[in-house]
Amino acid sequence: MAGLNEHYLKLTAGYLFPEIGRRVSAYQESNPGADLIRLGIGDVVLPLPDAVREAMHAAIDEMGSAEGFRGYGPEKGYDFLREAIVREEFAPRGVTISAEEIFVSDGSKCDSGNIQEIFSSDATLAVPDPVYPVYVDTNVMAGRSGEADAQGRYAGIEYLPCTAENGFVPSPPDKPVDLVYLCFPNNPTGSVASHELLEQWVAWAGKHGAVLLYDAAYEAFITDDSLPHSIFEIDGAREVAMEFRSFSKSAGFTGTRCAYVVIPNELKGDAGGSRVSVAELWNRRHSTKFNGVSYVVQRGAEAALSVAGRTETRQRVDYYMDNARVIREGLDKVGVTTFGGVNAPYVWARTPGDVSSWDFFDLLLDKANVVGTPGSGFGACGEGYFRLSAFGISDKVVEAVERINTRL
Amino acid sequence: MAGLNEHYLKLTAGYLFPEIGRRVSAYQESNPGADLIRLGIGDVVLPLPDAVREAMHAAIDEMGSAEGFRGYGPEKGYDFLREAIVREEFAPRGVTISAEEIFVSDGSKCDSGNIQEIFSSDATLAVPDPVYPVYVDTNVMAGRSGEADAQGRYAGIEYLPCTAENGFVPSPPDKPVDLVYLCFPNNPTGSVASHELLEQWVAWAGKHGAVLLYDAAYEAFITDDSLPHSIFEIDGAREVAMEFRSFSKSAGFTGTRCAYVVIPNELKGDAGGSRVSVAELWNRRHSTKFNGVSYVVQRGAEAALSVAGRTETRQRVDYYMDNARVIREGLDKVGVTTFGGVNAPYVWARTPGDVSSWDFFDLLLDKANVVGTPGSGFGACGEGYFRLSAFGISDKVVEAVERINTRL
Numbered sequence: 001m002a003g004l005n006e007h008y009l010k011l012t013a014g015y016l017f018p019e020i021g022r023r024v025s026a027y028q029e030s031n032p033g034a035d036l037i038r039l040g041i042g043d044v045v046l047p048l049p050d051a052v053r054e055a056m057h058a059a060i061d062e063m064g065s066a067e068g069f070r071g072y073g074p075e076k077g078y079d080f081l082r083e084a085i086v087r088e089e090f091a092p093r094g095v096t097i098s099a100e101e102i103f104v105s106d107g108s109k110c111d112s113g114n115i116q117e118i119f120s121s122d123a124t125l126a127v128p129d130p131v132y133p134v135y136v137d138t139n140v141m142a143g144r145s146g147e148a149d150a151q152g153r154y155a156g157i158e159y160l161p162c163t164a165e166n167g168f169v170p171s172p173p174d175k176p177v178d179l180v181y182l183c184f185p186n187n188p189t190g191s192v193a194s195h196e197l198l199e200q201w202v203a204w205a206g207k208h209g210a211v212l213l214y215d216a217a218y219e220a221f222i223t224d225d226s227l228p229h230s231i232f233e234i235d236g237a238r239e240v241a242m243e244f245r246s247f248s249k250s251a252g253f254t255g256t257r258c259a260y261v262v263i264p265n266e267l268k269g270d271a272g273g274s275r276v277s278v279a280e281l282w283n284r285r286h287s288t289k290f291n292g293v294s295y296v297v298q299r300g301a302e303a304a305l306s307v308a309g310r311t312e313t314r315q316r317v318d319y320y321m322d323n324a325r326v327i328r329e330g331l332d333k334v335g336v337t338t339f340g341g342v343n344a345p346y347v348w349a350r351t352p353g354d355v356s357s358w359d360f361f362d363l364l365l366d367k368a369n370v371v372g373t374p375g376s377g378f379g380a381c382g383e384g385y386f387r388l389s390a391f392g393i394s395d396k397v398v399e400a401v402e403r404i405n406t407r408l
Numbered sequence: 409m410a411g412l413n414e415h416y417l418k419l420t421a422g423y424l425f426p427e428i429g430r431r432v433s434a435y436q437e438s439n440p441g442a443d444l445i446r447l448g449i450g451d452v453v454l455p456l457p458d459a460v461r462e463a464m465h466a467a468i469d470e471m472g473s474a475e476g477f478r479g480y481g482p483e484k485g486y487d488f489l490r491e492a493i494v495r496e497e498f499a500p501r502g503v504t505i506s507a508e509e510i511f512v513s514d515g516s517k518c519d520s521g522n523i524q525e526i527f528s529s530d531a532t533l534a535v536p537d538p539v540y541p542v543y544v545d546t547n548v549m550a551g552r553s554g555e556a557d558a559q560g561r562y563a564g565i566e567y568l569p570c571t572a573e574n575g576f577v578p579s580p581p582d583k584p585v586d587l588v589y590l591c592f593p594n595n596p597t598g599s600v601a602s603h604e605l606l607e608q609w610v611a612w613a614g615k616h617g618a619v620l621l622y623d624a625a626y627e628a629f630i631t632d633d634s635l636p637h638s639i640f641e642i643d644g645a646r647e648v649a650m651e652f653r654s655f656s657k658s659a660g661f662t663g664t665r666c667a668y669v670v671i672p673n674e675l676k677g678d679a680g681g682s683r684v685s686v687a688e689l690w691n692r693r694h695s696t697k698f699n700g701v702s703y704v705v706q707r708g709a710e711a712a713l714s715v716a717g718r719t720e721t722r723q724r725v726d727y728y729m730d731n732a733r734v735i736r737e738g739l740d741k742v743g744v745t746t747f748g749g750v751n752a753p754y755v756w757a758r759t760p761g762d763v764s765s766w767d768f769f770d771l772l773l774d775k776a777n778v779v780g781t782p783g784s785g786f787g788a789c790g791e792g793y794f795r796l797s798a799f800g801i802s803d804k805v806v807e808a809v810e811r812i813n814t815r816l
Contacts, residue, residue, distance in 0.1 A: 056704065271411070292665070
């Protein structure tokens with residue numbers, strides 16, 4: 001019988017969000033009348049921007065004639081989109097990125113999950129704890145860990161505790177590692193990185209020859225102008241970092257699918273004793289295992305970066321950030337300690353009393369019919385916390401907070 | 409410095425199609441006036457069907473309201489699409505597949521490239537020669553081979569020669585292997601599999617505990633009613649095979665992106681001495697590293713399976729198959745020996761004289777301004793052959809054949 005990848009058997013449980021889905025479905029089956037409010041998975045709810053839809057309609061019409069039809073596109077993405085990204089996402093912040101350094105994809109989950117493939121199978125890695133599960137699970141699947149302990153921490157992976165004491169911001173580890181996953185604004189804690197923090201990380205990575213895998217999927221939600229939106233705002237970052245960006249949360253693309261990775265030419269790794277371009281390996285991976293994002297979707301993404309698109313995107317971000325404020329203020333009122341939710345669409349809250357994260361998830365579902373995310377689903381340091389997402393219709397968010405305040 | 413995946417360094421050259429793109433670009437730069445006809449990469453040219461575009465327009469309109477908006481969809485694909493696939497693609501051929509066994513994706517290139525991940529890193533594999541390069545390259549990247557020899561064959565991979573003598577149809581190998589990639593109708597040779605051949609393979613796989621990775625991306629091009637469209641038309645296949653299918657070539661989705669894999673519940677592999685469901689591992693991979701296909705695209709794919717969509721799809725297939733006939737007959741007329749092109753959109757032809765495949769590629773480009781694909785790009789046994797794709801505007805195909813007949 002063909003051998004399967006045994007590393008998969010090390011995975012402690014189902015991927016977090018399907019497990020939440022399972023519990024919610026089970027609850028709904030037993031309580032068909034329950035009016036659930038979902039602040040769990042972090043999925044946007046506002047309509048796709050007009051500018052995006054108009055561009056997608058036009059692209060579909062183009063596809064209706066032999067002249068306008070587009071078949072296979074460039075695996076890295078169309079120039080029109082990569083150039084718009086350079087112009088609208090990086091240039092305004094004084095960051096010089098070449099369109100050649102951008103790889104368009106169908107999602108940051110895919111990118112941040114697939115990127116580990118181009119590194120050595122014995123590359124060491126560090127992740128914050130709590131952390132977006134994809135970073136860890138994909139490395140476990142690739143055999144870069146041992147078994148999980150009782151807390152769900154895998155042997156061989158360096159965990160960087162993020163706690164209330166350090167403001168949920170990880171410091172560089174004492175020992176060298178090859179790969180470090182960082183995410184700012186952070187999912188799940190909503191913490192942010194200052195210039196100083198990123199300078200510290202870039203310097204550390206330069207010293208140890210590490211690669212920083214910087215997830216900036218939530219950069220659009222930064223409200224404090226002094227904070228960096230991109231790791232490439234830091235001197236020296238081009239030598240040590242790549243960055244993941246997405247249209248999912250800002251432009252409402254979770255169901256439309258478009259994202260990208262920026263890999264600077266200066267980023268190198270070691271292969272057989274030679275310095276090899278990381279972008280070159282990723283390009284080989286991307287062109288062998290991927291076939292580009294739908295043309296219609298790329299036109300939509302381009303439109304999200306137009307003047308009209310940026311106005312609509314900004315409105316959506318503001319709307320969700322107002323929800324975050326409502327959640328923070330509502331929980332504060334009943335004495336629940338909260339973090340995040342100021343420069344990020346996630347509010348990270350302590351569970352009241354000594355209730356565990358999953359017990360609180362069940363309690364919240366049962367008593368308030370509100371779906372949150374258990375903090376422990378993101379790592380051992382998340383135990384005793386839960387995450388509420390600001391991605392909801394505002395009336396519903398107000399009602400969810402009201403229910404939490406009155407029913408628990 | 410972080411270690412990179414050194415297996416990538418074993419890859420003999422760029423992925424075939426980017427290399428063709430490079431040569432074509434270089435030629436165009438030196439010959440800006442050249443009127444190229446592209447019968448190389450196998451990319452469709454006819455407009456996206458009306459039914460597909462209408463459904464995509466409607467889906468975009470839905471996304472414009474809070475009620476109709478769709479965020480994250482099910483990673484495996486929406487029920488509406490998976491149920492349409494069961495009903496329209498399998499049931500009419502008497503094949504019972506459950507919607508749960510279908511995993512919708514953004515392309516068969518992605519699926520057939522990613523699938524190897526869920527198998528053991530020391531799983532052995534066999535591939536036909538010539539072969540679609542993705543099957544081989546992705547296994548090389550994963551470390552399942554040694555170095556390549558002068559012919560481009562990697563140590564440790566079992567190659568199954570497909571030659572004029574065996575009708576370009578591989579027989580099961582003498583020794584057991586874990587994974588076998590099969591593709592019928594075949595890319596690149598255009599050969600097909602009879603029921604008897606597939607029965608032989610299914611029996612062999614059952615005996616040796618092998619998994620057949622069956623690529624049926626071109627099944628819509630079968631014109632001979634007696635041939636199987638799916639490996640699941642063969643008794644016992646559910647225990648030994650999975651199947652890749654795509655909307656790319658039949659419905660014109662190369663630039664729109666939608667495909668799927670069928671993994672029957674009965675297909676098992678060995679993990680840690682236990683029989684484990686292959687579908688379960690793939691589901692874990694799919695839900696961890698992938699986030700579903702664009703809702704708009706899935707609605708388009710569903711429409712391709714509607715009555716109107718199937719009529720338009722059939723017209724496109726017929727159009728391309730008429731091109732295949734023109735190519736076959738045109739080459740026959742000047743004494744070039746051809747294969748395929750009857751139940752497949754590819755014509756596989758011997759290069760005239762003793763010209764190598766790449767030399768003939770350059771000759772064809774230079775003398776006839778026609779872009780083909782060198783047979784040797786698909787494997788050692790492809791040397792001395794070239795592939796012409798039937799995916800072209802018919803006038804251009806006629807002209808390409810005319811040029812080949814008069815200018816070479």
